[in-house]
Each structure stands twice: as structure tokens, then as C-alpha cells.
Amino acid sequence: MSLSTSTPEIQATHRQNVARTVSNLRPVRPHTPFYRLAAHRVPTLWVLYRGLLRASPSPIVRSHIQALFRNHRHLTSPPLTRIQLEKGHRWLDAFERAKQGDEHLRSVLQRFERLICARREHTRMTRIVNDSLSWQHRLLNRPIFSTTLIKPSLYNGPLPRLKPQPDHISGMLRKRRVARNRRVERRQALSSQIRDLQAEVKFEARLAAKGGAQFETFFGGPNLAEWRDPIQSSLTEIQATFERDNARANRPTPPDLLSQLKAARREKVANKTRERERQMRGEVLSATRRQSRLGFPAHALAPWDPETRKANLIARRSTSKVGYVGQVKRALGYKIPPEDEEVLDEEARERLDRLEEEIRRSNESRRCEEALTERTEQGCVVKPE
Structure with a gap:
């Protein structure tokens, strides 16, 4: 008889038998992590770790073993943990064999001890150099008083102006500015809700007056306080923060x-x-x-104001005589001819006019000669015999 034609009881019994057979082959996955199981902790701590400490050939190797276990105590991956445990057991075997008299392993462990000492010395020197460099960096970038004061505002009280300004002061000012903007938006939203509540109360009052019958109110009457009190308390808290901001802005300098x-x-x-x-x-x-x-000695720069200093630097660093540079040089007294014709005298204007007329006549005579030469070549003009 096939399984499809059997009764439901026989099918259920068959499924139970199959499940019972397969369940023994299925791997069991514990709900507790492996590093919390006694089957892992007891052998690792009381056999491996304790054995390594007891069999260590020197205090230096023993401290290195302790540092390794501290560094790998956060491993939660079973494959990685297994690799480290296998390495630890190999070390334990080597320590015990060296303790029993194996000369080769003793020499290997001595070299290992010297390697640990060299690494520690290298780490110590690296730390000293890094600390020195970081200290020099802090000295070069340490905040100093700039002899001025940051005036009190809504976001800060009286503060000394530091150069460079520390990051925590900039972050404080930005955070307070953003928080005040949010409080302003929150107050506007709550005020809008108060106005909406008042409009709803008036609307219900008008409905009750027109209907004449008993009208149940949801916003007015005894329910008004339940709607208004939470909003009013939030507005009071926000107003208190604004008053604290104003007090901070009016705080005197200590x-x-x-x-x-x-x-x-x-x-x-x-x-x-x-x-x-x-x-x-x-x-x-x-x-x-x-x-x-700057281009000028100190005794020459001292009596100049910033505008004069800027003009002298522009005039000295540029060879131009026109445009803005020419204007600056003329203002400083440089001997540069003016650009506008209105400032020319009559003799200079007459001389320029005569030169212009001579150039115009010369150009006209040259154009006439070129035109006559071109017609002669084309045969349009008959030469006299």
C-alpha cells in the first residue's frame, strides 16, 4: 500500500519516525555563547592559562602571556578562538619540554625573550617620540589670549577671545544657536495650537447657542483646562529658557x-x-x-595708516601707469601724464591736433598713390607720350 493511499494516522506515524531518525543526526546549536560555557572556560583558564604561567621560562615571557590573553579576551568567533587556543597549547608543550631539559627549545625561548625585550624597547621609544610630537603640536596650537573679549550674547556670556578658538567653545555656540531656533519653532507651533483651541471653543459655543438643545462639548467647558494646561506649561518652560538667554546676554564681565x-x-x-x-x-x-x-622698512611703515600702506605697496609692486594703479600713483605724487584730455593744456592739445592732421594727410596721399598704381596696372589710365 502506498503512502498516498494510507490513512492520516499512518502518515502522522511515518512523519514522526522520520523526524526521530533525523533529529539524532542534526547538530545541536546551544543558545548560550561558547565563551560562557564551562566546557570552554575551565580548560582555557585552569589548564592552558595557568599552565603557561607556571611553565614560563622567565618573568618577561610570563608578562607577555598575560598581555596576549588580555588582548584576545574579547574574541567571540569560534574559528579565531580555536586558532589562538591551538597556538597556546603548542606554546605550553614547548614550555614543558624546555623545562624538562630540551636544549634546542631553551635556546629558542631565550631568543624569544630577547625579541620581546626588543619589541618593548621599540614600543617605548615610539611612545616617547609620539608623546613629544603631540606635545609640540599642542604647544604650537595652544589657545592664547588675544587681549580682546567676546561680547555677551544670547548664546554666550562674556568670554575671552582665544586664538585658535577651542573646538568645544565653537560647538557650544553652535549647539545653543540650533537649540534656540528649535525653541522658537516649538513656541510658534504651541501658540498656533492655543489659537486653534480657542477657535474650537468659540465654534462649540455658537453651536450650543443656535441649537438650543443640550450640546456636549469636547473642547470647551470643563474640558478646556485638560487641553490648555499641557500646552501652557510647555510655553512657560520655553519662556523661561528665553529669559535665561536674556540674562546671559546681560551678564557683566567678571x-x-x-x-x-x-x-x-x-x-x-x-x-x-x-x-x-x-x-x-x-x-x-x-x-x-x-x-x-612688505617692501618698506619698519620706520617708513610705522607712521602710515592701513590705507596709505596699501596704496604705497600697490604703487611699488606694479609697473603699470594706467587704470587703478595709475590713479593710485598720481594720488601719491608719481610723475605720470594724465589719461583724460580735459586736463591737457592748450599747447599740448594744439600739438596733438597738428600731429593728427599730418597723419591724416599722409594716409590720404598714400591711399591715392596706391589707387593710381592699381588702375595703371589694370590699363584704365592712358599715360601721355
Whole structure:
């Protein structure tokens, strides 16, 4: 009898037999991770790790074993964990054989110990160099007082202006600006909801007045407080934040900050004095190179304002005599002829007119000779005998 023609009871019994046979061959996948099972932890900690520590040939190798186990304690992949466990068991076997008297393994472990010492020394020197470089970078880019004050605003109180400005101060200002914009949008939305609620209350009151019958209200009457109180409390909180912003903008400058700014200004004057003294001794500083690129000595630049300094630099660095450069040079007193004809005198204008007339007559006579020569070649003009 085939399975298709059998009764449902026989089919169910057949499926159970098949499932019972296959279930013994199916691999069991535990719900607990392997690194939490006692079958993994006990052999790893009490056999492998403890054995490696006891069989280590020296304290240096023992500390290296501890560091390796600390670095690999976060492995959660069974294949990778198996690779590390197999390597650990190979090391344990080598340690025990060397402890029993194997000279070759003893020499190998001695070289391994020297390699660990060399790696540690290399790591220590690398760390020292990196720390020195990072310290130099922090020194070159450390924030310093610029002797000025950031005025109080809605987003910050009185702050010293630092160069370069630290990232956390810039992030604070940006975060407060974004938060205030969001609060403004939130207040507008809540105010709109309050107006909508008032419109709904008026609408229900008009319906009740026109209908005359008993009208159940959903927004007005006793339900008005339940709708309005949460919105009003949110508006009160937002208004409190705006008041705190205004108080921050009106906060006076602390006396300690003023004293620090005064000290920074005195230090700036002293620093510039030391810089000039070093320049006078012949040292080439960044300020020296910057002044040399200006094109004028310091005693000439000192009495000039920024506008005059800019005009003199433009006139000195350009050889042009027309346009904006020519205008600047004329304003500074350079001997450059003017471009406009209105400023020419009568003698110069008459001389230019005579030259123009001579050039015009010369061009006309030359054109006539060329036209006569062309007609002669074409045979249009008969020459006299």
C-alpha cells in the first residue's frame, strides 16, 4: 500500500519516525555563547592559562602571556578562538619540554625573550617620540589670549577671545544657536495650537447657542483646562529658557576675567618688546620675514595708516601707469601724464591736433598713390607720350 493511499494516522506515524531518525543526526546549536560555557572556560583558564604561567621560562615571557590573553579576551568567533587556543597549547608543550631539559627549545625561548625585550624597547621609544610630537603640536596650537573679549550674547556670556578658538567653545555656540531656533519653532507651533483651541471653543459655543438643545462639548467647558494646561506649561518652560538667554546676554564681565585680559595685554607688549630686541640682535623671525615681504622698512611703515600702506605697496609692486594703479600713483605724487584730455593744456592739445592732421594727410596721399598704381596696372589710365 502506498503512502498516498494510507490513512492520516499512518502518515502522522511515518512523519514522526522520520523526524526521530533525523533529529539524532542534526547538530545541536546551544543558545548560550561558547565563551560562557564551562566546557570552554575551565580548560582555557585552569589548564592552558595557568599552565603557561607556571611553565614560563622567565618573568618577561610570563608578562607577555598575560598581555596576549588580555588582548584576545574579547574574541567571540569560534574559528579565531580555536586558532589562538591551538597556538597556546603548542606554546605550553614547548614550555614543558624546555623545562624538562630540551636544549634546542631553551635556546629558542631565550631568543624569544630577547625579541620581546626588543619589541618593548621599540614600543617605548615610539611612545616617547609620539608623546613629544603631540606635545609640540599642542604647544604650537595652544589657545592664547588675544587681549580682546567676546561680547555677551544670547548664546554666550562674556568670554575671552582665544586664538585658535577651542573646538568645544565653537560647538557650544553652535549647539545653543540650533537649540534656540528649535525653541522658537516649538513656541510658534504651541501658540498656533492655543489659537486653534480657542477657535474650537468659540465654534462649540455658537453651536450650543443656535441649537438650543443640550450640546456636549469636547473642547470647551470643563474640558478646556485638560487641553490648555499641557500646552501652557510647555510655553512657560520655553519662556523661561528665553529669559535665561536674556540674562546671559546681560551678564557683566567678571573681575577675574578683566584682570586676566589686562595681564594678557601687558604680556603682549612685553612679547613684542622681546621680539624687537631679538630682531635688533640679528635673529630672523617670522615677523622679520613678514616685514621683509612688505617692501618698506619698519620706520617708513610705522607712521602710515592701513590705507596709505596699501596704496604705497600697490604703487611699488606694479609697473603699470594706467587704470587703478595709475590713479593710485598720481594720488601719491608719481610723475605720470594724465589719461583724460580735459586736463591737457592748450599747447599740448594744439600739438596733438597738428600731429593728427599730418597723419591724416599722409594716409590720404598714400591711399591715392596706391589707387593710381592699381588702375595703371589694370590699363584704365592712358599715360601721355
